[in-house]
Amino acid sequence: xxxxxxxxxxxxxxxxxxxxxxxxxxxxxxxxxxxxxxxxxxxxxxxxxxxxxxxxxxxxxxxxxxxxxxxxxxxxxxxxxxxxxxxxxxxxxxxxxxxxxxxxxxxxxxxxxxxxxxxxxxxxxxxxxxxxxxx
Numbered sequence: 274x275x276x277x278x279x280x281x282x283x284x285x286x287x288x289x290x291x292x293x294x295x296x297x298x299x300x301x302x303x304x305x306x307x308x309x310x311x312x313x314x315x316x317x318x319x320x321x322x323x324x325x326x327x328x329x330x331x332x333x334x335x336x337x338x339x340x341x342x343x344x345x346x347x348x349x350x351x352x353x354x355x356x357x358x359x360x361x362x363x364x365x366x367x368x369x370x371x372x373x374x375x376x377x378x379x380x381x382x383x384x385x386x387x388x389x390x391x392x393x394x395x396x397x398x399x400x401x402x403x404x405x406x407x408x
Contacts, residue, residue, distance in 0.1 A: 340364030
């Protein structure tokens with residue numbers, strides 16, 4: 274099984290396909306394959322994957338970077354679908370669509386158009402519908 278990674282060597286970025294066989298690694302860069310021996314190397318770290326189980330997602334919407342709210346596309350009480358655009362945020366001279374992390378009802382809005390916001394501050398809250406599975 275191979276793994277593709279981006280690496281930076283002396284400031285230059287490359288996409289490398291890695292395959293491990295014990296202490297021997299095969300690294301393919303731009304069509305050329307290199308064999309690399311790494312003594313005492315353990316297995317490649319496993320990629321984190323979703324457990325596949327039903328995990329509860331948060332309905333709290335935040336932005337991971339500071340910016341300015343361009344538009345708020347929803348109102349309190351409005352039903353939204355997961356992935357629906359709920360606001361447009363301008364950050365670093367780019368407009369970013371902020372999407373609903375869950376389906377549900379918008380219950381709180383903590384920002385308004387034109388407002389500057391900080392990173393990781395709650396902007397709005399979506400309450401998922403009751404499923405009856407929580408009993």
